Amino acid sequence: MSGVFQSELRRFAVAGLVCLASCGPTDGASEHEEEHVSREAQALTEGAPLSVHDASCLQLVDQNTWSTYASYLTAVPNARSLSDVLLDLNRAGPVLTSLNHPPATGYxxxxxxxxxxxxxxxxxxxxxxxxxxxxxxxxxxxxxYGLSPDKGVRVSVADVTDMSGTAVNYRHLLLVRPTASGNFTTVPEHGGGLTWFGDYLFMADTGDGIRVFDLTQIREVDTSAACEATIGKTATASGTVWCAYGYKYVLPQVSAYVVPLSITSPCRPTFSFLGKDTRGSVDVILSGEYCNNGSTPCPYDGTTPGLGGRLYRWPLDSTTSRLKAVGGVVKPEKAYVMNEPNVQGVAPIMTTTSTTSYWLSSTRSSGALYKVSTTSSRTAYRATDAKWALMPEGMHATASGTNLWTVTEGVNGITNPATGGRVVFFVDQASVD
Structure with a gap:
């Protein structure tokens, strides 16, 4: 379908600020009132409006490996572009039909x-x-990847320009991190969130921050049997080859933005998912925290476990497509407590220029889409009501305000896309607005 988008580390011991004692939710306070926040975790209400959060204690620091990693890559042959990969897609994903698509409002x-x-x-x-x-x-x-040895994270690149046929073509690339001149290794992370600006693909690094991969530095590597169990530079009987567990292409990391080790809980966030927002005067990367009432509590839950996950807006430099640093650090321009559990993804509501409203993807109720803002209680589209897909994860809203895309994790053991199998689909933004 032509025009479907329509315009569209590990921790390093770096110096930084410690968490201020006043860092906490403000229950919808204005920017000036953020200075007078409670020092204690507050009781939260599921489905309540977003609460403005004082994130003055928080910063990210650029690991600044841009030049170093680029120099390491010069010794790895067969540089390729994203356009090259899009001409070499090797898998076909059947297009969903009226008989097998998941229930979703505005599908x-x-x-x-x-x-x-x-x-x-x-x-x-x-x-x-x-x-x-x-x-x-x-x-x-x-x-x-869920087995051992950990192969890290792979990224599927799918061409959805024309979805009028029977299938969408795609290919998997393995994410790697350069380790030395001419060598690289896997990226053993959860890969819970992605966002794309310019030539850079940003990935959530759960405990540390945001990793950055360069789409102009893709390398084609060997796919022979000798590479199926190997990563990086490898000596074979026929000479040196570069391997990626049998994958044909690798996408290399170039830097990362990390939370200094001196910033600890409750200030220190986790980076469970990412999104992008182009509605304001400055483009931002959105990051957020997955929280539940069991194994993954959050520091601001108070008496209501699972609701204290925070949502951050990280400003970008439009000239470089990198995060915008002031005085060597990146500070969030705004932060919120979401008042929602089990959040897995975020997308901005593009039918408004306001930056105070979002869609949240959650695995609450087996799967849900929440429309949230700072002024209104949520609107919910739940899988249990046959209004959303099961196990939704990351999301993307087209800049035109037309389509809202999401991917599902899939329900264990189910391959039928209508009843919980893994899918990528989009709905009409206006239908869930």
Whole structure:
């Protein structure tokens, strides 16, 4: 379907600020009132409006490996562009039909993965983002690896420019981190969130911050049997080759933005998912925290476990497509407590210029889409009411205000896309606005 987007580390011991004692939710206070926040965790209400949060204690620091990692990559041959990869897609994902798409309010279209990717227990879909490359509309989805040895994270690149046929073509790339001149290794992270600005793909690094991968530095590597169990530079009987566990392409990390080790709980956030917001005067990366009332509590839950997950807006430098640093650090321009549990993804509501409203993707109620803002209680579209897909993860809202995309993790053991199998689909933004 042409025009579907329509315009579209590990921790380093770096110096930083400690968390201020006043860092906490303000229950919708104005920017001036944020200075007078409670020092204690507050009781929260599920479905309540977003609460403005004082994030003055928080910062990210650039690991600044841009030049170092680029120099390491010069010794790895066969540089390729994203456009090259889009001409070499090797898998076909059947387009969903009226008989097998998941229930979702405003459903417009989508696809499932091929049979092997629908059934694999080794890889699990997580984050997603989308954009345009060489005139083609592209969806990217991250998958984390669940076995040992850890192969890290792979990213699916899918061409969704024309969805009028029977299938969408896609290919998996393995994310890697340069380690030395001419060598690289895996990125053993959860890959819970992606977002794409310019030539950079940003990925959530759960405990540390945000990793950055360069779409102009893709490398084609060896796919022979000698590489199926190997990563990086490898000596073989026929000479030196570069391997990526059998994958044909690797997408290298170039830097990362990390929370200094001196910033501890409750100030220190986790980075469970990412999104992008282009509505304001400055483009931002959205990051947020997954919280539940069990194994993953959050520091601001108070007496209502699972609701204290925070949502952050990190400003970008439009000239570089990197995060905007002032005095060597990146500070969030705004933060909120979401008052929602089990959040897995975020997208801005593009039918408004206000930056105080969002869609949240949650696995609450087996799957839900929440429309939230700072002024109104949520609107919910739940899987249990047949209004949303099961197990939704990352999201992307097209800048035109037309489509809202999401990817599902899939329900264990189910491959039918209508009843919980893994899918990528989009709905009409106006239908859920």
């Amino acid at each position: 417009k279209g989508g696809f499932r993965w091929n049979d092997g990717d629908m059934a694999t227990t080794e890889w699990i879909p997580q984050g997603m983002t989308a954009g345009v490359s060489g005139g083609k509309n592209v969806v990217m989805v991250s998958w984390h």
